[in-house]
Amino acid sequence: MAASRSSVVPAAAGRTLRRDAWWLESVPVWILMGGFSLYATFRAFEGKFYESAPYLSPFYSPLIDPQHHWLPLWFSPAMLILAFPLGFRATCYYYRKALYRAFLLDPPACAVGENPQRKYRGEAKFPFILQNTHRYFLYGAIVFLCFLWYDALRAFWFPGPDQKLHFGIGLGSLVLLVNIVLLSCYLFSCHSLRHLIGGNLDCFSCTAFNLKRHGAWKKASFLNERHMIFAWASLISVGFADFYVRMVSSGMIKDLRIL
Amino acid sequence: MADAILEVFRGNQEAGGAKQYTVPIAPGMVVLDALHYIQGHLEPDLAVRWNCKAGKCGSCSAEVNGRPRLTCKTRMDALPTDKPITVYPMKSFPVIKDLVTDVSWNYRVNKKIPPFTPKPNTEWKMYQEDVDRVQEFRKCIECFLCQDVCHVVRDHHMKEEFGGPRFFVRVASLEMHPLDNVSRTKLLKNELGIGYCNITKCCTEVCPEEIKITDNAIIPLKERVVDEFYDPILKLVRKIRGTAKAE
């Protein structure tokens, strides 16, 4: 065979015959990821305004040592907590795609040239071979999800003057509920989960249990097709939930009581 | 009827460049029709592959306005006519002449993949729920557009280390076959270099058969590779149970 390169279009970064504005694809990724990272970093270091009973910011759930008995004062518990969702999202198959494209330009867009000089290792070598740990972050995320469900449900029980909890609905309860639903959709549409639930089987009809797993796998697959939507929606919702709690907690706004 | 201007690559390994042709547009015309018009009326030696003209054989792949496409399924009326329509050969494969490229690499990769191997004394019963998933992969018409667009091949030229999306689809069709009895995960990791795929999904975007290559073939295979090579807990479980699939 002749040299493995065609002589037609010279290789160079950004080189393409595409006529459309291919770089537009990445703009929302830059804006959303950039915006979220800045906000989350700020909030992680802020270390306050994360609670306003019965609301707890998802950035700080579960509450770890809020009185700083053993955590040094400069260390906000959110740093510990955020590391997990961050790892989960960073190793998520969807975000990987978005980040490789938008930030590493690997590739900048389909059929758009890359820098031919750069050595490419993909996910076969360090560092990105670590992406293979995604399922462990998934296990962690499941634990977190339980805490967040607890928080979201608790957000419907308001402390009364009688020191007891009374059922009620505030705008914050709804914000936290929507957030947890979106986060659950995101988690249940995860590729690793889909694999675990049934994707790793070859024969669904072979045993009765496998057949059950087939049903679950079909559902996971249905969600999985929408994984990208859930990824962004839940990112926005989790940021907003924290923002809302912060606003209420810092007294900037007053929570709207609906019931 | 209106005319369109096509800018077609003409040439071979040694020399070549774009050349413009004016082609009358008929209703419902596709790019391949325009190329045939050029062949029949302007330049009889324009080289282009085709067979079915109906998106079934995967012969007529090229890059139209910079996008990898089947020319027999690319309608002229879907393309802007303000500028010439560019038609170039697939970039990832060496040009033989004009729009015809040397795709032999693909056939060589294919040979590395162990064929379907049923268990001895298989009972040939299969149910629709078992074959649904695999039938998606078997829709592949081997147009090699995914191989062309994949940046690992296109920009990084890793034809030795990497098998390419088409062959992940093929391996997926074997690995998930309900009656197949060999494991190809090691092959995937080593010879086919599935780790080089960074799941950026360009293959899925161009597949004319709308196979969800990345989501349904590559990622599930990557997960199987993790099962086998990167998951310490599963490794331990396998050790204790003493189970491992034959290779």
Next chain:
Amino acid sequence: MTNETKYETHEHDVLIIGAGGAGLRAAIEAMAAGARVAVVSKSLLGKAHTVMAEGGIAAAMANVDKADSWSTHFRDTMRGGKLMNNWRMAQLHAQEAPDRVRELEQWGALFDRTSDGDILQRAFGGHTFKRLCHVGDRTGLEMIRTLQDRGVQLGVDVFMECTIIRLLTDGNRVVGAFGYWREQGRFVVLKAKSVVMATGGIGKAWRVTSNSWEYTGDGMALAYDAGAELLDMEFVQFHPTGMVWPPGVQGILVTEAVRGEGGMLRNKNGERFMEKYDPQRMELSTRDVVARSIYTEVREGRGSEHGGAYLDISHKPADYVKQKLPSMYHQFKELADVDITKGPMEVGPTCHYMMGGIRVEAETAASSLPGLFAAGEAAAGLHGANRLGGNSLSDLLVFGRRAGIGAAAFANKTSAPSIDPAQITEAERDMVAPFDRGEGENPYSVHRDLQEVMQNLVGIFRVAEDMDKAMVELEKLKQRAAKVRVEGSRLFNPGWHLSNDLKSMLTVSEAVTRSAVARKESRGAHSRIDFPKLDEQTWGKQHNVITRDGDRMKLQQVPVDAVPDKLLELLAEEK
């Protein structure tokens, strides 16, 4: 032998020309018999016509209709073929098809399933029972991919994009072939102890056709040149449903599975006109009948907007249509802007399949020349005057396998071939001549005119005066084809390739026309306006056979083999 070293040369036991279903199946079987095998194809591997087959493979497996059996399949095939079939081929075909399909499954093919976990079967025109094993509407793809993978695994030598232009003979024994690489334009000699022709059909000689550029009748023409007999060349099948609009897609096939799944045909007044022509079987009548019905509706002014009929499946649930006919759905959506789940398609007859071809023996697929075998669409006999849908794919499997066995056995008992360099020199000279002509016509314009002649004068309905005219025109076209000029180099040059394919098309066109003129009756796919009836007395009892006599084409009649009494009883039975 001095001349031989000039060319790239390969030697095998069995050479198979054609990498469609028939060729690949033959290769697999010949390999299994221990022969060294080469397969040659004009396109890349896996792109042969077989890949386009949609509806299914006919095999009496009785998975859906338990009453089905080989004898019903046999009867359907014979009746569909208007008893012009080689009865022994029809019997072998019906008996062996189920095993051949099961074999595919064992090599990895995945057919659609019944709820019991067996291969699902669907109804098709002319088949009494639900008999077509299928995968949605891409059955051919599944079949060719399975065979291709199997062949590659067994280690068949594949010569892709290589066109054979001449069979090499030693006396009248076939000892190999001479061809050129399409890519580089270099010549190659393929020596073999036996050769299997599996080159498919001839549809590219008509303007409206479902066939690709490959279908230029090379195999039949090459065999004819070498001295083999061509049988029943007048039987050319026009498929009733090809696309008619837009112009660029005219002729592209709309699978019979649309009707198999319940599609209805209507004319512009909304009448379900098949009630008139075949009230029993309606849309699922045989192809010759449906094609003629549509043609008649159009001719009598009841056609659709663009001169066809309406085919409607939109009464079925949209999801069902998309699942059962996915490629039809996409084909119409993308190429014709029609959503078939919502509205009707426009369809009309298109030249589709060649029932005639190289005359072979039923058991071994051997032709009349020693060392030459033929299978698939290139061979004749099984389908008689009209082929039933789905019977082609099963034909490829059953007789591809038999040809493989036959060719390997022949190779096993014969000596190494010796090649006559003069034949090669002659073929090479003819092939490169178009480059040397100072002036001459473009081969494409000759091809266009040939297609018009065959389309208009030797189409669905035939009449003596038209065909006589066609004979005159073909003679002129032959003169023109001998003088075409090609430009450019030998590097992948389609104009040059066509200049050679024209010769084959002209040979088969002449054979079709001659046979059609001779057969003074209407039978199956052959409809004469001047002889509208079946003529059981004379023509029901004889085949047309074409052979080469020097530079002239010779037409003879041979008697139809009598069906043995046992099978005759089967034929007489009602359902």
